[in-house]
Amino acid sequence: xxxxxxxxxxxxxxxxxxxxxxxxxxxxxxxxxxxxxxxxxxxxxxxxxxxxxxxxxxxxxxxxxxxxxxxxxxxxxxxxxxxxxxxxxxxxxxxxxxxxxxxxxxxxxxxxxxxxxxxxxxxxxxxxxxxxxxxxxxxxxxxxxxxxxxxxxxxxxxxxxxxxxxxxxxxxxxxxxxxxxxxxxxxxxxxxxxxxxxxxxxxxxxxxxxxxxxxxxxxxxxxxxxxxxxxxxxxxxxxxxxxxxxxxxxxxxxxxxxxxxxxxxxxxxxxxxxxxxxxxxxxxxxxxxxxxxxxxxxxxxxxxxxxxxxxxxxxxxxxxxxxxxxxxxxxxxxxxxxxxxxxxxxxxxxxxxxxxxxxxxxxxxxxxxxxxxxxxxxxxxxxxxxxxxxxxxxxxxxxxxxxxxxxxxxxxxxxxxxxxxxxxxxxxxxxxxxxxxxxxxxxxxxxxxxxxxxxxxxxxxxx
Numbered sequence: 505x506x507x508x509x510x511x512x513x514x515x516x517x518x519x520x521x522x523x524x525x526x527x528x529x530x531x532x533x534x535x536x537x538x539x540x541x542x543x544x545x546x547x548x549x550x551x552x553x554x555x556x557x558x559x560x561x562x563x564x565x566x567x568x569x570x571x572x573x574x575x576x577x578x579x580x581x582x583x584x585x586x587x588x589x590x591x592x593x594x595x596x597x598x599x600x601x602x603x604x605x606x607x608x609x610x611x612x613x614x615x616x617x618x619x620x621x622x623x624x625x626x627x628x629x630x631x632x633x634x635x636x637x638x639x640x641x642x643x644x645x646x647x648x649x650x651x652x653x654x655x656x657x658x659x660x661x662x663x664x665x666x667x668x669x670x671x672x673x674x675x676x677x678x679x680x681x682x683x684x685x686x687x688x689x690x691x692x693x694x695x696x697x698x699x700x701x702x703x704x705x706x707x708x709x710x711x712x713x714x715x716x717x718x719x720x721x722x723x724x725x726x727x728x729x730x731x732x733x734x735x736x737x738x739x740x741x742x743x744x745x746x747x748x749x750x751x752x753x754x755x756x757x758x759x760x761x762x763x764x765x766x767x768x769x770x771x772x773x774x775x776x777x778x779x780x781x782x783x784x785x786x787x788x789x790x791x792x793x794x795x796x797x798x799x800x801x802x803x804x805x806x807x808x809x810x811x812x813x814x815x816x817x818x819x820x821x822x823x824x825x826x827x828x829x830x831x832x833x834x835x836x837x838x839x840x841x842x843x844x845x846x847x848x849x850x851x852x853x854x855x856x857x858x859x860x861x862x863x864x865x866x867x868x869x870x871x872x873x874x875x876x877x878x879x880x881x882x883x884x885x886x887x888x889x890x891x892x893x894x895x896x897x898x899x900x901x902x903x904x905x906x907x908x909x910x911x912x913x914x915x916x917x918x919x920x921x922x923x924x925x926x927x928x929x930x931x932x933x934x935x936x937x938x939x940x941x942x943x944x945x946x947x948x949x950x951x952x953x954x955x956x957x958x959x960x961x962x963x964x965x966x967x
Contacts, residue, residue: 507562509725510800510851512733512755513659517851522724523753528564530556531715531752533728533736534616536573536707537597538582541604541778543794543805544761544768550791550895551758551799551852552727553610557893558848561840569718570613571711572598575620575704580693590694604778607787608794609895609902615718619710623696626705626713629747630685630698638746641700642676644688650681653742659755660734669735683739685709708739715740716749726752730759731767758799768805776805785814788903792817792896798855815954816862818962820887821898822921823865823872827884831877833899834884836892844890854894861890920951924960927953 507520522528532552535545549570556566573579574594583593598618630646633639638652650656650664657664669683684706689695695702715723728737737755744751760767768776781790793813797803827834840848841864847856868883891897898904923942930938943953946962953962 507559507849508851509754509756512737512757518754520724520754522564523722526563526565528556528559528566528725529719529723530566530568530725530727531711531719531723532568532570532613532726533711533732534570534572534613535598535601536576536578537594537601538576538578539597541597541601542768542776543778543781543790545601546604546608546610546778547761547794547803548727548729548758549605549610550608550794552756554795554799554854554894555725555727555756555852556611557895558852561893567614567719569615569617569715571714572601572616572618573707573710574598574618575694575710576707584692607778607782608791609787609900611895617714617718619705619714622710622713622717623705625717626686626709627698629709629713629743630700632747633685633743636746636748638743639685640678641686642678644701644703645674645676645684646686646700647677647682648685648739648743648746649678650683650742651679653746655745656742657738659741660738662734662738667735683708683735685743708736708743711736712740712744712747712749712751715751716744721749721751723752725754725756727756727758730757733757756799759802761794761803761805763805765804781810785810786903788896788898789814789817792894795854795894795896796858799852816858817896820861820865820891820896823869824884824887824898825921826872827868827880828899830872831881831884834881834888836897837882837885837889840889840893841886844893848893857890857894861887864890920946920962924953924962928960 508517509520510516511518530552532549534549535541552568552570556568559566575590579594580590583590586593630639633648634641634646637649639646639648650667656662657667664681667681669681671684673680674684686698686700686709687703687706688700689702689704694704696704715726726737726740737757741751741755762768763776778790785793790810793810794803796813796816803809824834841860844857844860847853847860850856864883864886868880868887871877871879871883888897888899892900896903923946927939927942930936930942946953951962953960
C-alpha cells in the first residue's frame with residue numbers, strides 16, 4: 505500500500521509518488537523568530553517530523569528543509585520596542601525555537617536556512633519575474649503582478665477579485681491585488697543593495713528562493729500551518745511558477761492549536777509557552793499531546809486534555825518499563841503492525857495509530873500478567889516500533905537520560921509501578937486494607953491513583 509496524503513491544491517487525498525525514486529524532498533515553513541515559541545508554533549514542526557519519520561520508516565531517504573524567517577516587519581517592530589538590535593532579537597528567539605524543537609524531540613532538519621543569507625537568490629528571482637512580465641519596480645519597491653498569473657487563487661480557493669493581501673494601501677501599486685516582492689529602504693531599517701535600490705525582501709519571496717535553492721525548481725512536499733495557505737503559500741506558488749519553477753508537487757497544511765475556539769497567537773494574548781508547559785509535564789508527554797490528534801484537526805487546548813494525554817502516555821511507558829524490569833529491554837521491532845501501517849499510510853492517521861499502540865499495550869499487559877513472556881516481549885517490541893515513528897518511544901535515550909528531571913521521573917515511575925503492582929495483588933487477594941494503605945501512602949507522597957478499564961494510572965497531584 506502506498507502513502508496517501510491530502511493535497512490542499514487538489515482538495516483530495518493523493519497517492520504519494522516521489523519525483524525521484526526512493527527519496528522525498530520536503531520544505532516546511534519554519535519560525536518567524538519574533539518572540540518565544542508556544543505550542544501553536546511547534547505543532548507544525550512536530551507534525552512534519554512525524555511525517556518524516558514515517559517516510560523514513562517506509563524506506564525513503566528524506567531531505568527536510570525548514571527555514572528561519574529572520575527579517576520581517578514584526579521582528580523589526582518588536583526589536584525596536586525592546587530597544588534591541590533587530591539581528592540580536594532574531595538570533596535570541598531563533599535559539600529559543602531550536603531549544604523548543606529539541607526539547608520535544610524534533611529531529612534536526614537536513615538544512616535550516618535563514619532568509620537573510622539568501623538575498624542574492626531573491627534578487628535573481630525578482631529579475632526573472634520582471635523579465636517575464638510578472639513583476640515591476642515602482643518607487644523603490646517591487647511588486648508581483650497577480651493578474652499575470654492565471655492560476656492565482658487555486659491553492660486557497662480565493663477568487664482573484666476578492667483578494668486582499670493585507671499589506672495596506674500603496675500609491676505605487678498598479679493593482680491593489682499585487683503583493684510586495686521587495687521593500688524599499690526606510691530610515692533605520694536594515695537594507696541590501698539591489699538593481700532597484702536598497703531595501704529588504706518581502707516575506708513570500710524568501711521561501712521561494714530558499715526552497716528552490718536547496719531542493720531544486722520542483723520538489724515533492726511543501727508543508728506549513730493552515731494559516732499560511734493564504735496569502736503566503738498562494739503567493740509562493742504564484743511567483744515560483746510564474747518564474748518557471750514547477751515548485752511543490754504536494755501541499756500539506758496542519759490545523760491550529762486553539763483556545764476558546766480562537767487560533768493561538770501572541771496578538772490574542774492566549775499563548776502557552778513551551779518553557780512554561782515543560783515545568784508541568786515532560787517533553788515526551790507534551791509531544792504525545794501534540795502529535796496524537798490528526799494533523800488536519802484543530803487541537804482545543806485545555807489542562808484536562810493535557811492531563812489525559814499525560815496519563816495515556818504513562819500507560820504506554822508503564823508497560824514498556826514492566827517488560828524491561830521482568831524480561832529485559834525490548835528491541836525495536838523490524839516491522840510495525842499492519843494495522844498501524846495502514847492508518848499511517850492513510851494521510852498520517854496518528855489517532856488510529858495510537859489506538860493500535862494502546863490495544864497492543866493492553867494485550868501485552870495481559871500476557872505479562874499470565875506469565876506469557878514471549879507474547880509480552882513481542883508486544884513491547886511492536887510498541888517501541890510504533891512509538892518511535894511518533895517520536896515518543898519510552899526507551900529512546902532522549903527521554904531516558906535527557907536530564908535530571910527526566911531521570912527522576914523515570915526512577916519515580918519505576919517505584920510507583922512497583923507499589924501499584926503490590927496494590928493490585930492485594931486487591932486480587934481481597935486484602936482491601938493493604939490495597940487502601942498503599943493508595944494512602946502514594947496519596948501522602950503527592951501521587952494520585954485512578955482505576956480504569958486498562959488498570960490503574962498515576963499522576964502527580966497539582967498543588
